[in-house]
Amino acid sequence: MKSLFFLSIFLFTINLSAQVISGVNHQLWKGTLSMNDRLEIPFLFDFSKVGKKYVMTIKNGNESIELKCLQKNDSVTAFFPRIDSYIRFSLEKVEMRGYWINLNRKKIQKIPFLGTKEAGVRCGWTTNENPSDVIMPKYKIVFDDDNQKNTAVLILSNGLNISSPRELQGTILTETGDYRYLAGCSNANSFTMSTFNGIWALLVEGQIKGDSIKGNFYSGSSYRTGWRGKADDNAMLRKASSLTYVVNDRAINFSSVRTLKGKFYRSKQNSTTKLYQIMGSWCPNCLDEIIFFKELHKDFAKNGLEIIAFAYENQQEISSALLKLKKFAKRMEIPYTVCYAGSASKEQASETFPMLNEISSFPTSILVDRNGKIRYIHTGFSGPATGQVYEDYKKEFRVLIEKLLKE
Numbered sequence: 001m002k003s004l005f006f007l008s009i010f011l012f013t014i015n016l017s018a019q020v021i022s023g024v025n026h027q028l029w030k031g032t033l034s035m036n037d038r039l040e041i042p043f044l045f046d047f048s049k050v051g052k053k054y055v056m057t058i059k060n061g062n063e064s065i066e067l068k069c070l071q072k073n074d075s076v077t078a079f080f081p082r083i084d085s086y087i088r089f090s091l092e093k094v095e096m097r098g099y100w101i102n103l104n105r106k107k108i109q110k111i112p113f114l115g116t117k118e119a120g121v122r123c124g125w126t127t128n129e130n131p132s133d134v135i136m137p138k139y140k141i142v143f144d145d146d147n148q149k150n151t152a153v154l155i156l157s158n159g160l161n162i163s164s165p166r167e168l169q170g171t172i173l174t175e176t177g178d179y180r181y182l183a184g185c186s187n188a189n190s191f192t193m194s195t196f197n198g199i200w201a202l203l204v205e206g207q208i209k210g211d212s213i214k215g216n217f218y219s220g221s222s223y224r225t226g227w228r229g230k231a232d233d234n235a236m237l238r239k240a241s242s243l244t245y246v247v248n249d250r251a252i253n254f255s256s257v258r259t260l261k262g263k264f265y266r267s268k269q270n271s272t273t274k275l276y277q278i279m280g281s282w283c284p285n286c287l288d289e290i291i292f293f294k295e296l297h298k299d300f301a302k303n304g305l306e307i308i309a310f311a312y313e314n315q316q317e318i319s320s321a322l323l324k325l326k327k328f329a330k331r332m333e334i335p336y337t338v339c340y341a342g343s344a345s346k347e348q349a350s351e352t353f354p355m356l357n358e359i360s361s362f363p364t365s366i367l368v369d370r371n372g373k374i375r376y377i378h379t380g381f382s383g384p385a386t387g388q389v390y391e392d393y394k395k396e397f398r399v400l401i402e403k404l405l406k407e
Helices: 284-303 318-331 346-352 388-406
Strands: 027-034 040-050 053-060 063-072 075-079 085-092 095-102 109-116 138-143 152-156 166-174 182-187 190-196 201-209 212-219 223-231 273-279 305-313 337-343 364-368 374-379
Touching: 027 095, 040 190, 040 201, 053 182, 053 190, 085 109, 138 212, 152 223, 166 190, 182 201, 273 284, 273 388, 284 305, 284 388, 305 318, 305 346, 318 337, 337 346, 364 388, 374 388
Parallel strands: 273 305, 305 337
Antiparallel strands: 027 040, 027 109, 040 053, 053 063, 063 075, 075 085, 085 095, 095 109, 138 152, 138 223, 152 166, 166 182, 182 190, 190 201, 201 212, 212 223, 273 364, 364 374
């Protein structure tokens, strides 16, 4: 994804009295992240007691993220799975107050958090107006900050006239990856959707007039851009296999690539089909791709597929990056080789793979046949939030791997 979308990760500092906690039982809350003086990003979560332990489950439409909660004295800390992000909060009567901190970025970021018992209300309106236009299920859009004016696709789960407020779900597909599960609601011809997953906090605002649509996109504590487009059932991106391509016969530059033990990586000179994964532990789309690649490893490693991840990390010191990457690989239970390849920049990744025109996205995947020839390059990753797009890609990629393994 674009660096502007490499979003902040948070830490909530909250105190919660044991007497009040004991009374919590499957209560749906509304959370609000104060990203800056003017921007608040909402999300919904369930806070409940399971046995003697407490569980916080964040709800982004069809996505549920279960956090492990630990109580100490008068505070509860809720840890996100797989990533270095957690919430720590206190409960004051009917409110939670605290912070969310990002431990993955170069500079730790602390974001104020407020939780209130507004069951099922992600976004509120001062009035409830009937719509005069139709919300369509698919729009071709462009972002104001994209000088190339590349097509993005906005997908909405509801395509009928709206009696407001009405729940909406959807996602945005771009050539560098999708924006995962967005959820929100509409009022008249306006709508708002958001997502919060421990790495990303995003907000999308939109207005509809006839078949035209426009709005604003907010990411993290500082990024904002406008977007606009039109309803288009046939809207689609350029093929992910056409964006990154071979321009010369130079070899992979392994000079900065290290194993998780800190030793310089030495490529095996064997005749296996290789899948190179260019990724970062801070990248949500990379996490989605890892889950899929674990399936590929399980099904095809025995037939000769070798998967190698080249991780580009935010930590300044190599030792810190290696330590974080070790913990990440363990949490994700990655069964294939993971290496540290450098700092989290597309320029650094492009230096590792000088035979390509450029690395424009994290993640990017490269399939190499038994003879060492690059046969396929996939830029970005559209994950489970994209529905059929995701299922089609997995099916096509499996067919390609099976073909290479048989050659």
